[in-house]
Amino acid sequence: MSQRRQYPFHLIEPKWQAHWEAQASHRAWNPGDILPPQHPFALRHQLGGQVASAANLPPKCYILDMFPYPSGAGLHVGHPEGYTATDILSRFRRAQGFNVLHPMGWDAFGLPAEQYAIKTGRHPRITTNENIATFKKQIRSLGFSYDWSREIDTTDPIYFRWTQWIFLQIYNSWFNPETRRAEPVSQLPIPADLQRGPEAERRAFVDSKRLAFVTEAPVWWCEALGTVLANEEVIDGRSEVGDHPVVRKPMRQWMLRITAYAERLLEDLNTIDWTDSLKEMQRNWIGKSEGAQVEFRVEGVAAPIVVFTTRPDTLFGATYMVLSPEHPFVSQITRPAQRDAVRNYQETVARKSDLERTELAKEKTGVFTGAFAINPVTGREIPVWIADYVLASYGTGAIMAVPAHDTRDFEFAQKFNLPIAQVIDPPGGKDWRGYTDDGVAVNSSSGELSLDGQPTAQAKQTIIAWLESRKLGRRTVNFKLRDWLFSRQRYWGEPFPIVWRKDASGALCHEALPESALPLIPPPLDDYKPTPDGQPPLARATAWVNLPDGSARETNTMPQWAGSCWYYLRYLDSRNESMFLDRGVERYWVSRDSGRASQTPGVDLYVGGTEHAVLHLLYARFWHKVLFDLGHVSTPEPFHKLVNQGLILGEDGQKMSKSRGNVVNPDDVLKVFGADAFRLYEMFMGPLEMVKPWNTQGVEGVYRFLGRVWRLFVDEKSEVEFEQSCAADASREAEFLKRVQLQAAVQAVEPTAEQLKTLHACIKKVTEDLEGMRFNTAISGMMVFVNDALAWTVKPASALADFLVLLQPFAPHIAEELWEMLSRHAPVRNRDSAVALGYQPWPAFDPARLVESAWEVPVQVNGKLRDKLVAPTGISAGDLEKAALASEKIRPFLEGKNIKKVIVVPGKLVNIVVG
RNA sequence: GCCAGUGUGGCGAAAUGGCAGACGCACGGGACUUAAAAUCCCGGGGCCUUAAACAGCCGUGUGGGUUCGAGUCCCGCCACUGGCACCA
Structure with a gap:
């Protein structure tokens, strides 16, 4: 393994991460925001000091990652794969002039934190905060351009207040089969005979129509453990823990009426840009x-x-x-x-x-x-x-x-x-x-x-x-689709905003809390286990459960899916305290009718693992449709385009797991090669959606490439001096970095035709491959450019500047550092140096730069390559045919044969068919 | 069993129906060095021939087909991966 660093990434990366954070470089702007005069986005779009509006903002682009569950184990190399892809595209779209929304948050309710609490007594809130801090630190160290001002945490009351609010919207709705949409339950027609009957019957009728309803559903009950178990905790009729017998036992459960939407969930798959295999999985699941x-x-x-x-x-x-x-x-x-x-x-x-x-x-x-x-x-x-x-x-x-x-x-x-x-x-x-x-x-x-x-x-x-x-x-x-069992007998989840009371007839009935009672926060507990008689842990908080008026709170909590069903909406307006989402903001970011007919409805791109192909994506689509029916959002589908990244396997080609000992920790990779190399390697491994094995030597390859990029710019002598200074006084490294000089070969001169050809071939390749999400071949295109440019004796600053704009989405830290060095020493005439690199306009590809005067023509006889000629580009088909037939190497293959046909494809080849 | 995806050098991979193997890894040779590391240059699918090269033959899981031309399109089969799995 290399001892000497290819370039001082350990100084460059923290430097630029701190810079972006201080500048809030990657903030996305909502209508109504005042744009700071010096913000790079404002400078690029000449909006400094103005109030942003749907009219003056550039087109939006919403690029979303599946947010992680912040586990105690920290990030593994699978997480940053999708995150890197979306980060590259986000940076690409910013350069193209879009207002890019690229947020991150935490799906932090869930079983592991609760089980840890049962074992140790530490409150899940504490361990969750610690895990979030770890994840955030790791994610930041990769240089992703998230707008952290929109960060969300599903376990934060200011977030789950609105999860509970959405539940109430669902609870207070019914599905009208005539209009095929959700409508307020207050508008439900009550049959005539019930209108005059007892109130209890009327209420039972209404409750039976709600989209959130109560039913008796069988769950696994383990007598020995005194608890209810999840399906995956039961193996062959016995508990996974302790191997005790379990029985099916009917219990009161909350259900959501997703089956009412089966037909629409199926039909609308035809309107979105997902892979066929993913749509097929959803179709099979719905099972019409x-x-x-x-x-x-x-x-x-x-x-x-x-x-x-x-x-x-x-x-x-x-x-x-x-x-x-x-x-x-x-x-x-x-x-x-x-x-x-x-x-x-x-x-x-x-x-x-x-x-x-x-x-x-x-x-x-x-x-x-x-x-x-x-x-x-x-x-x-x-x-x-x-x-x-x-x-x-x-x-x-x-x-x-x-x-x-x-x-x-x-x-x-x-x-x-x-x-x-x-x-x-x-x-x-x-x-x-x-x-x-x-x-x-x-x-x-x-x-x-x-x-x-x-x-x-x-x-x-x-x-x-x-x-x-x-x-x-x-x-x-x-x-095949069943209604969604929505209640869990757990502590670490959103409490239902529901109370139970006895009506006049003595029958138990449920009732929604008013919106003003939200957020409903779970009570503190000493013991997070279910009660001995099978009640959920919340039942232990008797003072919380039993209300002065004799009613009692619901003690079930919502499943982990609840928070992830709508988080993509909250990002649009995550600090709004009076609404779950402002309508004007919503319209700017996701609507088709925001005055920009061409804009993509919903999230432009959503990237995540296949493990969520069915449940999360189906549940989220369901909630979105309910919100759409009730007029809270303006599109029927949440995620317009969806891509699944492929699994990353261990170096041995096996699935990464602790027991196999083949887990790669991103922190270790970062320490040796830096974030830019790590990002580049994750993308260079192969197509995003493919399964592919990790190979540390492959990281070294792209790391060496970054070293060559570095040497394309810097003066060797100044770098040697820098290294010697660092060796003498390591505490002043950051200061010494400024002494690294641009090499004298970089000059403010016009590129030659040959150099422009190399540059524009690279622009074309990188641009087209990014549009098609072919990151691996885009990187190889940049490698070709660098291999070529290293041989230039004079290196035109404008060409190198354009290259840095192309490199920036992939390896933003080194690109920023070299950009700074370049702007310091050599004026770049085609660029406005007041605008930060991340907002520099994407270079335009000029096909005229690729035109060649001559070209090598493959000549085939019966489909087999026999010769290569050099011909001028504009040669006529007839002349080309003559030249091919006259070739020395071709003639022996024609002797004694009949020429049946000659196929001349201009720009491609000549094929002579003989018989 | 059903559905979907993938099969290309030692390895990761690339190729609008038009020169298979770009780019990278590993490997071999050379330069620099006292030496090593790093860096730079060169080589590279197989077979056969040759001192070496040229030339030739074969080659994209497998068997057919379409086409002047197939890794790419069509039909059959095999293997691997993922999903679903008594859904009437």
Whole structure:
């Protein structure tokens, strides 16, 4: 490893970080802000001293990172990957003249801080603050151009006050299926019979329509630990900690009605610029499927069993039915002889974990209820079973089994010897048994209906029409998406702004706190564990929970997702104390109708890891749509363009983890190579969205490149003197740095045509690659420039200045230092030296500079390269053909052959086809 | 099982259907040095031939196809990675 530093990054980097901070260089400006006269943004746009407004501000650009959870372990090399990419683009857009919003904050509620508190008794507030301080220090040391004046922390009451406020907006809304949007619950039409009835019934009706509602949902309860566990804390029906048995236990939970938005969440994916794979993941998660509900009568039971099927055309092949073990009809229809078997089975299933239930390769299990239903088209009696391969939570929790044409039903029928009847004729003579794709209906006729001979699509239409005419079923759409379980039995989260009280009839009911009661701050506790009877930790604070008027506070808290659902909005106006977000500010930053028709709606670019492909991004889209419906934001989608950065693996090509011992700590890298080299390497490794292994020797490569950039500018003798001075008195290093001189070869002269060609090739490459987020090739373009420019005997200051503007987004510290040196010693005529480097206009690419007088023409015979000619650029196709045919090296390949065709592509090549 | 992505030198990678391997790492040779480090210069996919070079042949996971021309487009297969996974 290198001993001598390539250049004094250890002095340069802190120097410029302090400078940017002192100048607030990267502040983004809201309409209404007064622009300081000396701020580089004001100087660049000649707005010094003026009040910013949507009219005088340049176009906006909102570039967002997924904010981190500030863990105790500090930053790892994965974090800065996306952060570097967005920082480079932010700096690029500033140079292009945009008003760039590039903020950072902390997603700081969460389990680790709470678990640490349970172990040590230290309040999560304290450890969270410490972790934030560590993260912030590390992030700053990388030189990212965040606007820290907008920093947010989801655990800060001035932030979560508005998280609670948004919850109240959701709570006070219902989804109107007619208008397909959220509306205030105060406008909910109350049915006439309820209007005159008791108040309790009216309230129950309203509560059943709210977008935030209460339900009994099963959670994992561990008797031995005296606590509720999260899904991921339960392994094979036992607790992860201590290996104690756990049971499913219904508990009162808050839910958010995201299912109401399923259709819009799906449709609007078509309006945003995300990768196809990401959209596909969301589509699969939402899981729309079209089909029909069909009713089956059971002898002696009044209500029919309703099933959902996507293949109503196979109804004639339904030879049995299956209910999920939890289906409410099970106890009604079970015959006495089967009662014990059914109850046993239900209990076995209840004890299984989700994992066990969904384990593939598992044998199908189930029990006959003794009951028979009537197939509505064949009129035949079919047995009704219960089995855990039918899920209670999807569709109607019951299916018609068509074993001939459904894999699961086929397996089940084989195991339990149930009849299998063919009703689809597969194309191409395939075996019909277990065939699940489309085909032609067969054996599907009754006295009044026939599907025979109809292809699947048509048969579906026919049968649905018939079912609807007989009131035996109807067309239905189903979604996999479930309502969002929104409550947690935790301490370190936002308390719900809800109280419970008894109404006149003595029934318990919930009620929202007034907005004036926000923020509702969690009470201090000595013990952060749940109570022995399974109440959330907040229940321990009895003085906080029980209010003087006899009502009691909700003791659940919100999940970690809540704070991250809307943080991108708070950045726009993070210090606003009277509103969650000012409408005028919102309009400037995200709206399409801000008077700038061409502007991107919402966040221009959002970069983060794939691990949030579904949950965070779906939840945030949901909240945004509710806020949109209620008129609080002006776009239906929050994130216009989204890019996932790829994982960085350890040097061994394995996922980084403590147990493998292959974790790379950014601090160590920074110490040896500096922040600029670190940033450059993270981008040079390969395309942003690819998975790629870390390689410390690769860092040395880009570090050497920065050393060459340094030597392109500085005078060697002055640098040697600087180093000797530093060796003599290390305490005065920063002062000695000023003695490093620009080399004499850098002069205020016009570049030659050759030099301009090199420069403009670099401008073109870097500009185009940044637009396409191809950071790795942009860097290689700059390397080519530097390799070339090092050989120049006279180095025109203007060309070097343009290069520094290109380099600045990638390696801002060294670029600033060299810019300062350059401006000190050699006047740069094409640049206004009053404007800071970060706001210098991006150099314009001039295609005329790349024009060559001659060019090397590859000549192929039958597609194989045989010669290269040198021809003038403007040569005609005919002349080029003649020259190619006349070539010494080509002639042997043409001898004795017929020239069939000659393909001449001007600017590309010549291909002679012979036969 | 389903969906998506990726397969190119020793390694990270690059190539609007037009000279495969830019740029970088590692490696080898040279210059500077008492020596090393750093720096600078040169070399570089494989095979075959050759003293060396030129020339030639092969080469982008694999098998086909389209095309004057395919890493790139189309069809089949294989491997790896990620997501979903009894969703009727």
